[in-house]
Amino acid sequence: MAGRSAKGTGTIRKKTVTRNGKKYEYWEARYTEGADPGTGKQVQRSITGKTQKEVAQKLKAATAAIDNGTYTAPNKQTLGQWLDAWAETYLGGVKPRTVDLYKSYIRVYIKPALGAVRLESLNTHMIQSFYNALGKPTKDRPEGLSPKTVKNIHGVFHKALQQAVLIGYIRFNPAGACTLPRIEKRELAPLDDEQITAFLREIQGSRMEVLFTVTLFTGMREGEVMGLMWDCVDFEAGTITINKQLQRLRGGGGEYRLTSTKNGKSRTITPAASVMALLKRHRAAQAAQRLRAGKLWEDSGLVFTDDLGHHLAQAAVYRSFKQAAAAIGRPDARFHDLRHSYAVAAIRAGDDIKTVQETLGHATAAFTLDIYAHVTTQMRQASAARMDAFIKTVSGT
Secondary structure (H helix, E strand, C coil), rough: CCCCCCCEEEEEEEEEEEEEEEEEEEEEEEEEEEEECCCEEEEEEEECCCCHHHHHHHHHHHHHHHHHHCCCCCCEEEEHHHHHHHHHHHHCCCCCCHEEEEEEEHHHHHHHHHCCCCCCCCCCHHHHHHHHHHHCCCCCCCCCCCHHHHHHHHHHHHHHHHHHHHHCCCCCHHHHCCCCCCCCCCCCCCCCCCHHHHHHHHHHCCCCCHHHHHHHCCCCCCCCCCCCCHHEEEECCCCECCCCCCEEECCCCCCCCCCCCCCCCCECCCCCCCHHHHHHHHHHHHHHHHHHHHHHHHCCCCCCCCCCEEEECHHHHHHHHHHHHHCCCCCCCHHHHHHHHHHHHHHHHHCCCCHHHHHHHCCCHHHHHHHHHHHHHHHHHHHHHHHHHHHHHHHHH
């Protein structure tokens, strides 16, 4: 009985086939890849080419890779097929809204450009050319995609390909060597003291007054304040625990869902006493609203709701904010600028960076310092000017 072929061995032979009455000749090499871990049977692969020399070179490369442990089995699936499989199978721990975002990047950008390419044939040059094209103007995108959006698409692409590396579908991640466009840092535009006064005056008595005021004086993110629950507000201790956010899922359904915070961690903040007093009055007003609604009231437990206890719509919050911002001469302001306004005010009031970082929920104090470096620079300059005035006073110069 003939013995089994050793792993990494192979043979070459000439083959002839007839198609439509015409003979075609080519060379084929067969080699033993190894054994199937489930059945123990040998797994054989074939390589074809026009000449014996071409096939011999391919066979030599394959058997050498098997011997040194760098071999990757041939994979016929396309990039598009792998991306679909990855999005459905490997995003179990990712927030629903983020999953929707990943899938939209794949559907709208990656698959139309590269989806038909064989996964194992994908290379860095293809991906780099794809990124470069994203930033260029087109009929559908007159200004091209922003560097930040290109970076986000790269993040999704890189994650998917890295998983393919871990599984063994490809030997290395071809997206890892790509160069991304430089992101210009957006200059912060918080409301100054006069604008804050005007803003508070403008929203007084409006439906969103309490939500906007609480955001302005706590620095909570939009989703965090919209998802704030009464059981997270401790009036006795004077604290608020921020452990979730309300997110609107992408797509036409308009579904909202409570998820964990941006960094997945909860934090407890101690707002100003006036903020807690405002929330206490708001709770009483909501209780009266609940009585008026009767059986129609939805007991969501949310701090900020509509007339029937249902969560607020993100679009309604956006429209109300933009109207107020435009009325004070800041039509460019974003809801997120309320968060920046809080941070700048806190730093100028003397709060240390660590306290501000913990209140905002940033991962590190260094990140907070990087964002608000211009504020601390201005404070140092003001401190130097005060010291200079003091020196002149005491020295009589």
